[in-house]
Amino acid sequence: MHAWPASDVPALPGKGRDLKIHDTATGGPVSLDPGPVARIYVCGITPYDATHMGHAATYNAFDLVQRVWLDTKRQVHYVQNVTDVDDPLLERAIRDGQDWTELAERETALFREDMTALRMLPPQHYIGAVESIPGIVPLVERLRDKGAAYELEGDVYFSVEADPHFGEVSGLDADAMRLLSAERGGDPDRPGKKNPLDPMLWMAAREGEPSWDGASLGRGRPGWHIECVAIALDHLGMGFDVQGGGSDLAFPHHEMGASHAQALTGEHPFAKAYVHAGMVGLDGEKMSKSRGNLVFVSKVRRDGVDPAAIRLALHSHHYRSDWEWTDQVLADAVERLARWRAAVSRPDGPSADALVEEIREALANDLDTPSALRAVDRWAAFQQSDGGTQEGAPGVVSRAVDALLGVAL
Structure with missing residues (x-):
């Protein structure tokens, strides 16, 4: 599966700061110091509907992580999946009378268009669940052979007790986990499971649903969590720098994925930091397909809104916060974009050196985009009121905003 085209990232003078970011597993900030190549895995979409602002906010956060690392002169190895076979996709296809593969391909293509328009940096590896099945099957077999998985009426379940570190990612107690498991795709009340929290690794073929050859597992399809584990281990290995996604993925998805990988390899941790973006709401509730x-995103773009304004709207809230999308949020972003573009349209202006460092400092401090925006606002206001004499300063500001915030002025 192919990703989307990359936009150029301007090189800035000097060198950026190392990233300090909130780690869900420890509950506090961690200073990330990757080697020459930073490794990040971000969980992708289940393509049964178009990209909404909640998706955009999540991918915006991890685009910023990449940009901070690139500014430190590191390379970035970024991997993202597409869950192109899963219950919600199949249910939507049946509801709408569509072929599930055509639905997945169409919505994945629209996602690519949205990411391109928003200037999100693409992953080096963009991998679908279906194409990963040949690599998933051996992992499930290994877990079964190690005693970390068991069969139940043809389905294969992971035993959470096989990983002594289970629970360390989300930090939740068993009761909270059970509630969330029922809400987020699990089946804690199924009779015969060793532990209500045990997640499915391989679902035996159901009549009328797609299935694949699972070798000794029989025909079926993979569970949700093992998909990402197989892709991450194949392309990044254990101990990569950041596992990312929305806050609703901390449990069960990232918790279970970490335990799958740790039980498979005997190594810990799966990722050095688990980073989660907040939820975007509308009309008082989390924005969600269900x-x-x-x-x-595509509808707002069709309405004539510049994608750069959409990104500024996303930047105006800290990535970890839950916030509400409103018409005013977008209007403020459109107005801010106009002010910034007017400010950089002149040949000279106030010195840009301090501003570049302010943006770098804000982003290195847990991706503090609101502070970064305020810094550019101050520069733009000074440019409008007093101007400046540093030739080329507006160009430096324009390149910095592009390189670090992904906003083309």
Whole structure:
């Protein structure tokens, strides 16, 4: 599966700062110091509907992580998946009378268009669940052979007790986990499971649903969590720098994925930091496909809104916060973009050196985009009121905003 085209990232003078970011597993900030190549895995979409602002906010956060690392002169190895076979996709295809593969391909293509328009840096490896099945099957077999998995009426489940570190990613107690498991795709009440929290690794073929050859597992399809584990281990290995996604993935998805990988390899941790973006709401509730309270990126673009303004709207809230999408949020971003573009349209202006360092410092401090925006606002206001005499300063500002915030002025 191919990703989307990369936009150029301007090189800036000097060198950026190392990233300090909030780690869900420890509950506090961690200073990331990757080697020459930083490794990041971000969980991708289940393509049964268009990209909404909640998706965009999540991918915006991890785009910034890449940009901070690139500014430190590191290379970035970024991997993202597409869950192109799963219950929600199959259910939507049946509801709408569509072929599930055509639905997945169409929505994945639209996601690529949205990411391109928003200037999100693409992953080096963009991998679908279906194409990963040949690599998933041996992992499930290994877990079964190690005693970390068991069969139940043809399905194969992972035993959470096989990983002594289970629970360390989310930090939740068993009761909270059970509630979230029921809400987020698990089946804690199924009779015969060793532990209600045990997640499915391989679902035996169901009538009328797609299935694949699972060798000794029989025909079926993979569970949700093992998909990402197989892709991450194949392309990044254990101990990569950041596992990323929305806050609703901390449990069960990232918790279970970490335990799968740790039980497979005997190594810990799966990722050095687990980083989660907050939820975007609309009309008082989390924006989600199941609720249908969505603002689609493609629809806002079709309405004539500059994608750069959409990114500024996302930047105006800290990535870890839960916030509400409103018409005013977008209007403020459109107005801010106009002010910034007017400010950089002159040949000279106030010195840009301090501003570049302010943006770098803000982003290195847990991706503090609101502080970064305020810094550019101050520079733009000074440019409008007093101007400046440093020739080429507006160009430096324009390149810095592009390189570090992904906003083309």
